[in-house]
Amino acid sequence: MKRDRLAVFGCNALALEVARRLKHADHDFVMIDNDEGRVRDAREEGFRAERLDYTDDEALRQLGLGGEIEGVFCLLGEDSENVFLAITARAIDPDTRIVAICREPESSSKLLAAGADKVVDPYAISGARAYDLIARPDVVELLEETVFGQQDLNIAEITIPQGSWVHGVRLSEVRRGMTQNILLLGVVDAELGQSLIFSTRNIDHNLDIGDILVIIGAREQVEAFRAMIRDVARPATSSSS
Amino acid sequence: MNPAEQVIRFAYWLDGSAVYARFKGFFYDLLIEPRSRRRAWFDTGMILLILASVFLLIYRVHHEMSRYAEMFETFVLAILAGEYLLRMWLHCACRRILIEHYEHAELVGMRFRLTPALWAVAKGKLAYMARPMSIIDLLAILPSYRPLGFMRLFLLFRLLKLFRYARSLSAFGKVVVEKRFELTTLSIFVGAVVLISSIAVYLFEAGVPGASVVTLLDAVYWAVITVTTVGYGDVTPLTIEGRVVAMILVFAGIGVVSFATSIVVMAFHEKMRELHDNRVFSEVERLSGVTIVCGFGRIGQVVAERLADAGDAFVVIDKDEAAVERARRRGFLAVPGDASESAMLGNLRLGKQATRILCLTHDDVKNVYITLTARQFSRDVLIISRANKPETMRKLLLAGANHVVRPYEVVARMAAEFIGQPVAVDALHDVVTGSKGIHLEPMPVLPGGSLVGASLGDIDFSGRNLLLFGVIRSNPEPVAGEGEHYPMSGKRFFFNPRADFKLRAHDVLVLIGYDVSLSHFRKLQGMKGAAVARARS
Numbered sequence: 001m002k003r004d005r006l007a008v009f010g011c012n013a014l015a016l017e018v019a020r021r022l023k024h025a026d027h028d029f030v031m032i033d034n035d036e037g038r039v040r041d042a043r044e045e046g047f048r049a050e051r052l053d054y055t056d057d058e059a060l061r062q063l064g065l066g067g068e069i070e071g072v073f074c075l076l077g078e079d080s081e082n083v084f085l086a087i088t089a090r091a092i093d094p095d096t097r098i099v100a101i102c103r104e105p106e107s108s109s110k111l112l113a114a115g116a117d118k119v120v121d122p123y124a125i126s127g128a129r130a131y132d133l134i135a136r137p138d139v140v141e142l143l144e145e146t147v148f149g150q151q152d153l154n155i156a157e158i159t160i161p162q163g164s165w166v167h168g169v170r171l172s173e174v175r176r177g178m179t180q181n182i183l184l185l186g187v188v189d190a191e192l193g194q195s196l197i198f199s200t201r202n203i204d205h206n207l208d209i210g211d212i213l214v215i216i217g218a219r220e221q222v223e224a225f226r227a228m229i230r231d232v233a234r235p236a237t238s239s240s241s
Numbered sequence: 242m243n244p245a246e247q248v249i250r251f252a253y254w255l256d257g258s259a260v261y262a263r264f265k266g267f268f269y270d271l272l273i274e275p276r277s278r279r280r281a282w283f284d285t286g287m288i289l290l291i292l293a294s295v296f297l298l299i300y301r302v303h304h305e306m307s308r309y310a311e312m313f314e315t316f317v318l319a320i321l322a323g324e325y326l327l328r329m330w331l332h333c334a335c336r337r338i339l340i341e342h343y344e345h346a347e348l349v350g351m352r353f354r355l356t357p358a359l360w361a362v363a364k365g366k367l368a369y370m371a372r373p374m375s376i377i378d379l380l381a382i383l384p385s386y387r388p389l390g391f392m393r394l395f396l397l398f399r400l401l402k403l404f405r406y407a408r409s410l411s412a413f414g415k416v417v418v419e420k421r422f423e424l425t426t427l428s429i430f431v432g433a434v435v436l437i438s439s440i441a442v443y444l445f446e447a448g449v450p451g452a453s454v455v456t457l458l459d460a461v462y463w464a465v466i467t468v469t470t471v472g473y474g475d476v477t478p479l480t481i482e483g484r485v486v487a488m489i490l491v492f493a494g495i496g497v498v499s500f501a502t503s504i505v506v507m508a509f510h511e512k513m514r515e516l517h518d519n520r521v522f523s524e525v526e527r528l529s530g531v532t533i534v535c536g537f538g539r540i541g542q543v544v545a546e547r548l549a550d551a552g553d554a555f556v557v558i559d560k561d562e563a564a565v566e567r568a569r570r571r572g573f574l575a576v577p578g579d580a581s582e583s584a585m586l587g588n589l590r591l592g593k594q595a596t597r598i599l600c601l602t603h604d605d606v607k608n609v610y611i612t613l614t615a616r617q618f619s620r621d622v623l624i625i626s627r628a629n630k631p632e633t634m635r636k637l638l639l640a641g642a643n644h645v646v647r648p649y650e651v652v653a654r655m656a657a658e659f660i661g662q663p664v665a666v667d668a669l670h671d672v673v674t675g676s677k678g679i680h681l682e683p684m685p686v687l688p689g690g691s692l693v694g695a696s697l698g699d700i701d702f703s704g705r706n707l708l709l710f711g712v713i714r715s716n717p718e719p720v721a722g723e724g725e726h727y728p729m730s731g732k733r734f735f736f737n738p739r740a741d742f743k744l745r746a747h748d749v750l751v752l753i754g755y756d757v758s759l760s761h762f763r764k765l766q767g768m769k770g771a772a773v774a775r776a777r778s
Contacts, residue, residue: 006660013629013630013649014649014652014653017631017649017650017652017653018652018653018656018657020653021653021654021656021657021658022657022660024657025657025658025661027657027660027661071660073656073660075656097659097660097663099656099659099660101652101656117663118656118659118663118667120652120655120656120659122648122649122651122652123538123539123540123542123543123648124539124543125648125651125652125655126540126543126627126646126647126648126651127539127540127541127542127543127544127546127547128543128547128674129646129651130540130543130544130599130601130625130627130646131543131544131547131548132673133625133644133646134532134548134553134597134599134623134625135547135551135553136683137644138683138713138749139673139681139682139683139751141729141730142683142713142729142734142751143673143681145727145728145729145730145734146727146729146734146736147669148654151727153727153736155662155665155666155668155669156662156665157662157663157664157665181736181737182737183708183710183736183737185668185669185672185708185753186668188664196664196667196668196671198668198679198708198753199708200679200703200706200707200708200753200754200755200758201706202703202706212664214664214665214668216710216736217736217737218736
């Protein structure tokens with residue numbers, strides 16, 4: 001998996017949880033906080049942590065923002081701090097991915113306006129989850145044990161790269177040649193807009209470079225599919241199922 | 242068999258008789274049980290009856306009474322007398338007293354004597370009759386003796402009976418009883434002040450010609466009217482000394498009145514809150530499948546909104562009054578209180594009408610405590626708890642929670658995944674939450690339905706705009722040719738099965754699709770045989 005260089009701002013309990021997840025996924029990241037004590041806690045857990053003032057643009061640049069850093073997590077204690085950080089980060093680097101959490105529902109729109117790519121509301125999500133556990137426990141259980149769990153069933157996105165044989169080819173044709181056991185959830189087709197179009201709509205997309213396929217499957221199958229897509233040559237057509 | 246033994250035998254028989262218990266239970270529910278619906282109806286009926294009979298009394302002052310009015314009066318009398326006797330019967334269980342006496346005698350080794358036992362029963366009934374409410378009831382029945390004309394006044398006692406039926410009135414009565422210490426102190430003080438000032442004014446005024454105070458009664462009347470700041474002005478002092486007393490009395494009066502008001506207001510406020518809580522409890526009792534939401538913080542609010550949207554019954558409990566107020570303003574049932582108290586959980590009918598409880602407070606310690614209390618209370622309820630620290634999760638599960646929600650973990654997962662695969666994460670999130678109209682829905686294969694025995698290849702999912710995520714099979718015996726699967730607790734999940742996968746009854750199809758497509762497919766399942774074949778082609 002590609003190793004992003006990520007910056008996690010905040011060394012509070014939530015940030016530590018995020019850090020554990022990132023470590024589990026083999027991401028390369030550094031944690032930042034203004035408070036020495038929290039930085040120490042993060043280091044004790046084994047994460048790389050630095051004491052930095054997030055209002056100091058120069059320090060941020062030195063850290064790698066605008067350069068190597070490709071993703072920023074705004075997980076500071078106050079919504080106002082996260083907004084400030086998001087604006088700063090976006091100003092320094094227009095391309096970096098910014099994920100922020102909001103503690104009040106009103107801050108969500110402010111964070112998006114400040115430049116965040118995704119705003120996660122922990123309470124809304126937890127509430128939704130608690131509700132789902134009551135209303136649809138079977139679905140929650142299913143997802144927990146398969147896609148979200150430790151088992152080998154994952155969701156993945158594949159951007160069609162340069163030189164792929166898929167460029168200019170219809171989706172139906174790709175399906176015909178497909179041998180891997182994966183489920184195609186949807187396609188982001190640049191010709192039809194930026195949002196994901198679910199495959200249940202049965203649109204036979206004309207795939208181009210830069211389009212994104214979202215699939216679900218076991219890791220091996222996903223990798224095999226990814227390799228197939230990346231290939232320059234069309235795969236030898238096996239007997240159609 | 243001597244009479245004592247006969248009586249005891251009868252007492253035991255009554256005790257064991259289910260019919261008697263049911264009978265008594267019915268009347269108890271009707272007359273006494275504060276939360277029963279039947280009682281609410283009975284109370285309303287009685288209020289109307291009393292008001293009607295009092296209205297007749299008023300009417301009678303200037304008009305002649307018709308025969309129907311007389312009959313109505315007799316009817317009311319019969320009801321009131323019946324009620325009085327019923328209440329006396331319900332007041333204490335005399336059979337219990339007799340049995341207790343008998344068993345006590347047996348234990349100690351003395352001979353059981355009937356007379357003291359009967360006397361104990363009689364004492365119980367007399368105690369009932371001595372209660373103020375019972376005296377009022379009795380006085381309310383008396384007046385119908387025609388000869389005793391002035392006894393008509395006692396009909397007004399019937400109005401006092403209203404205190405029994407209107408809960409708010411009886412609340413006021415209880416307030417007075419609860420605050421009797423303060424009110425007694427107050428009365429003694431007022432009494433002393435009135436006594437002193439009335440004697441003083443009498444001494445000063447009575448001899449003076451043209452004074453309005455002539456007798457001691459006038460002086461007392463004036464003192465009371467003045468100290469309560471009413472001041473009719475019909476009796477006023479003329480002499481300077483009298484007026485001085487008046488001025489002092491007025492100031493004393495203001496103090497007294499405000500003191501009394503504050504006591505009553507405070508007590509009434511507390512009583513009102515209790516009444517409000519009781520109302521919520523009775524409301525909960527009337528519903529079914531209730532969810533108890535402990536903690537009305539952010540997460541609690543989100544869950545409450547969802548439950549309200551889905552039309553599910555729920556009640557909110559929070560220690561913080563402001564939070565409860567917020568919930569009430571949104572129209573939710575809410576009580577202030579501590580969810581870790583068993584009494585509160587009992588009032589909220591956990592284990593009976595309430596089958597689910599969510600512990601969503603900020604404090605992990607509290608959540609564990611509530612979970613433990615709830616699980617001890619009832620083995621079957623669904624308990625979902627919130628864990629703020631990762632270590633608490635195991636403790637909650639040990640304490641008896643069915644599921645644990647960890648807000649930070651949920652966020653971390655989403656955030657961490659997003660940074661690598663933003664499109665995929667959003668897609669999955671949309672499907673799981675159903676926010677874009679596309680849902681993940683489990684659809685069971687009904688036994689005897691059209692899908693039993695069908696191969697997946699025969700069902701045109703894509704033609705119906707559906708995506709088959711997989712099939713969950715709970716059947717414990719694996720069938721040949723099933724293919725590989727993912728184990729779930731007690732079940733097997735077949736991801737994206739092959740075309741030759743055969744469906745069996747009680748399998749669950751996990752489908753992804755838009756609402757319309759899903760409901761259409763669901764309807765299709767309801768059809769059988771030929772109709773389905775026609776629809777499929």
